[in-house]
Amino acid sequence: MRSLFVRIFLGFWLTVTLAGGLMALVAYLSRPPQSQAHLDRNLQFAARGLDGYAEDALNILRAGGVDAWRAHLATLDAGSPLPMVFTGKDRTLGDAPVPAAAVEFAGRIFADRAIQALTSPEFLGFGRPLTLPDGTLGVFVVLLKKPELPGSSRPEHGPPPGFMVGQLAIFLVIGGGICFWLTRSLTAPIRKLREATRKFAAGDFTTRVGKGIGGKDELSELARDFDRMAERIADLVDSQQRLQRDISHELRSPLTRLNIALELARRRVGSESAAALDRIGREAELMNEMIGQLLDLNLLETGTRQIPREEVDLSALVSEIVADADFEARDRQRAVVFRRTDRIAVQGSRELLRRGIENVIRNGVHYTGEGSAVEVALTQDAATGRVGIRVRDHGLGVAEEELEKIFQPFYRTAVARDRQSGGSGIGLAIVERAVRRHGGRSSPPTLQTAD
Amino acid sequence: MNRILVIDDDIELCELLTDYLTPEGFAVETIHDSPTGLARAVGGGFALVVLDVMLPGMSGFDVLRQLREKSRVPVLMLTARGDDVDRIVGLEMGADDYLPKPFNPRELVARIRAIQRRVEAPGERVEGTGAIEARLTVGDLELDVSARAVWRDGVAVDLTSVEFSLLEVLLRSAGKVILREDLVRKVLGRRLSPYDRSIDVHISSLRKKLGHRLGPHERIKTVRGVGYIYAKPGINHDA
Numbered sequence: 001m002r003s004l005f006v007r008i009f010l011g012f013w014l015t016v017t018l019a020g021g022l023m024a025l026v027a028y029l030s031r032p033p034q035s036q037a038h039l040d041r042n043l044q045f046a047a048r049g050l051d052g053y054a055e056d057a058l059n060i061l062r063a064g065g066v067d068a069w070r071a072h073l074a075t076l077d078a079g080s081p082l083p084m085v086f087t088g089k090d091r092t093l094g095d096a097p098v099p100a101a102a103v104e105f106a107g108r109i110f111a112d113r114a115i116q117a118l119t120s121p122e123f124l125g126f127g128r129p130l131t132l133p134d135g136t137l138g139v140f141v142v143l144l145k146k147p148e149l150p151g152s153s154r155p156e157h158g159p160p161p162g163f164m165v166g167q168l169a170i171f172l173v174i175g176g177g178i179c180f181w182l183t184r185s186l187t188a189p190i191r192k193l194r195e196a197t198r199k200f201a202a203g204d205f206t207t208r209v210g211k212g213i214g215g216k217d218e219l220s221e222l223a224r225d226f227d228r229m230a231e232r233i234a235d236l237v238d239s240q241q242r243l244q245r246d247i248s249h250e251l252r253s254p255l256t257r258l259n260i261a262l263e264l265a266r267r268r269v270g271s272e273s274a275a276a277l278d279r280i281g282r283e284a285e286l287m288n289e290m291i292g293q294l295l296d297l298n299l300l301e302t303g304t305r306q307i308p309r310e311e312v313d314l315s316a317l318v319s320e321i322v323a324d325a326d327f328e329a330r331d332r333q334r335a336v337v338f339r340r341t342d343r344i345a346v347q348g349s350r351e352l353l354r355r356g357i358e359n360v361i362r363n364g365v366h367y368t369g370e371g372s373a374v375e376v377a378l379t380q381d382a383a384t385g386r387v388g389i390r391v392r393d394h395g396l397g398v399a400e401e402e403l404e405k406i407f408q409p410f411y412r413t414a415v416a417r418d419r420q421s422g423g424s425g426i427g428l429a430i431v432e433r434a435v436r437r438h439g440g441r442s443s444p445p446t447l448q449t450a451d
Numbered sequence: 452m453n454r455i456l457v458i459d460d461d462i463e464l465c466e467l468l469t470d471y472l473t474p475e476g477f478a479v480e481t482i483h484d485s486p487t488g489l490a491r492a493v494g495g496g497f498a499l500v501v502l503d504v505m506l507p508g509m510s511g512f513d514v515l516r517q518l519r520e521k522s523r524v525p526v527l528m529l530t531a532r533g534d535d536v537d538r539i540v541g542l543e544m545g546a547d548d549y550l551p552k553p554f555n556p557r558e559l560v561a562r563i564r565a566i567q568r569r570v571e572a573p574g575e576r577v578e579g580t581g582a583i584e585a586r587l588t589v590g591d592l593e594l595d596v597s598a599r600a601v602w603r604d605g606v607a608v609d610l611t612s613v614e615f616s617l618l619e620v621l622l623r624s625a626g627k628v629i630l631r632e633d634l635v636r637k638v639l640g641r642r643l644s645p646y647d648r649s650i651d652v653h654i655s656s657l658r659k660k661l662g663h664r665l666g667p668h669e670r671i672k673t674v675r676g677v678g679y680i681y682a683k684p685g686i687n688h689d690a
């Protein structure tokens with residue numbers, strides 16, 4: 001459900017991260033050439049300084065020998081350039097501890113007999129051959145220890161190793177935060193729109209996005225368009241339903257007159273016409289019933305109106321309806337039975353629930369066999385709190401391929417058509433809508449063999 | 452003379468009703484607009500008024516409300532079928548009965564006669580032994596049967612005609628369960644038909660006007676699926 005959020009967020013974040021990484025790489029690759037060659041070009045300059053240090057060293061050695069040199073070394077600060085005099089490849093005057101890199105460096109100068117520069121992760125150094133006071137050949141080296149920066153010992157040489165951990169983490173977190181905010185600002189209005197669309201699709205035609213999405217961007221325009229569309233659809237549905245309602249109401253006027261004319265005719269004609277007049281009366285009654293049910297259906301489908309919510313005791317309501325239906329069924333040698341349960345309360349419209357329940361029970365009475373009883377059961381699931389109303393008739397049942405269609409208005413099963421049983425074909429549609437508007441579901445009947 | 456006023460804007464329907472009702476012994480006058488209908492109903496000296504709810508302009512309810520301020524003439528409302536709110540409002544406002552359109556005119560005649568029986572011969576339909584008392588006192592209520600007036604703790608209570616008849620039946624059987632179908636037969640003068648809640652509407656109005664409780668008890672207790680019982684002072688029916 002939040003996949004759009006996740007996709008945009010990851011997309012942004014990845015883009016930012018990759019762009020950042022790429023820039024770092026480009027910067028690394030195009031950094032100024034600070035290599036051995038670069039240092040070698042500066043040897044000319046370095047040699048002058050190195051010569052000065054070497055002259056000092058020779059002066060100390062000439063004046064005081066190795067002891068003076070050792071004393072000199074002791075006076076040096078830890079951070080100052082460290083001079084060392086190699087008398088052999090791995091020997092130095094004064095036996096000062098020498099880093100391995102310096103020994104290797106000195107070896108190179110012994111071999112090349114030329115001034116050289118050293119770059120290592122820790123040190124910067126210069127060295128040259130030197131003729132010692134005793135006439136033997138040595139090597140003079142000055143080492144500069146590089147300053148130790150936390151996480152970066154060589155800032156001038158591209159991304160140092162620490163960059164991959166510390167700075168990258170900070171970069172990712174800040175980038176992530178910005179991306180998160182950006183994505184939210186994009187997806188939050190979409191989510192609001194989606195909620196509105198879904199409510200609208202569920203039949204709540206009063207839904208509007210309204211001021212839920214501010215600003216003047218494309219999304220707020222879309223929200224305003226949605227509202228305009230919703231307004232238009234609600235108007236259309238309203239006028240269509242009003243028309244249907246008016247037609248149904250208007251049909252009743254001629255039907256009322258027809259009923260009176262029928263009774264007037266009964267008075268004036270002989271018994272030979274009685275059967276035909278009875279038939280007219282029955283058809284008029286059926287028409288009237290259909291009009292009534294159409295109005296009920298209309299009421300239930302009016303999505304622009306919210307159904308009123310009150311607490312309804314279903315157990316009391318069902319037993320009331322069952323009493324009425326049983327009363328009606330007795331004339332046709334059928335019965336309706338219901339065992340009262342404890343109070344089962346639901347939130348909803350008492351009137352709409354009544355119409356739904358009444359129609360499903362009357363449908364059962366209509367199709368149950370003569371002398372049989374329609375059984376009504378009311379149950380409540382202890383865990384979910386959902387309430388079930390089960391109506392069982394002892395009729396012919398419904399063919400499997402017709403099960404899905406019986407809740408459509410005016411759909412008549414093959415059995416219903418064959419028997420000309422005179423139902424309106426709207427009853428179960430009312431049931432389905434009444435239940436749906438209360439957040440429930442109508443399931444088609446299952447066939448049970450007679451026991 | 453059994454003079455009846457029909458107020459309905461459907462002119463043809465009115466003609467048909469006149470044709471049907473005249474041989475039944477009614478003198479029918481028909482009016483097609485509300486203001487004239489109201490004026491005639493107030494001053495015409497009719498035995499009964501048949502009033503359509505769906506009148507253009509001033510609705511049947513408005514006519515009924517204004518009529519009840521001036522007259523107690525029995526009113527039978529013609530309502531749209533299935534419109535329970537219309538029915539309940541009409542009954543609460545003092546209509547004596549209602550009939551949903553389209554109706555069978557035989558049923559209309561039966562209801563007109565039932566209303567007239569109740570209004571013309573108060574107390575007669577009550578199954579009692581021998582003479583009907585003119586005054587009836589139960590608990591905090593006092594009924595004057597011939598004047599059709601009620602007092603609660605000495606204060607007059609304004610009841611509609613049907614409510615009075617219903618209360619009378621309830622009080623005469625105070626402490627005993629009365630079946631709904633018996634109430635319908637005795638008070639409304641007809642058989643109980645399924646999905647007909649008129650009697651329950653009248654009971655609910657009575658409760659509102661008289662108060663829901665009588666001392667520690669429920670004044671009119673519902674025996675669900677069976678009927679109603681009026682609390683007899685001193686007897687606990689809650690148990």
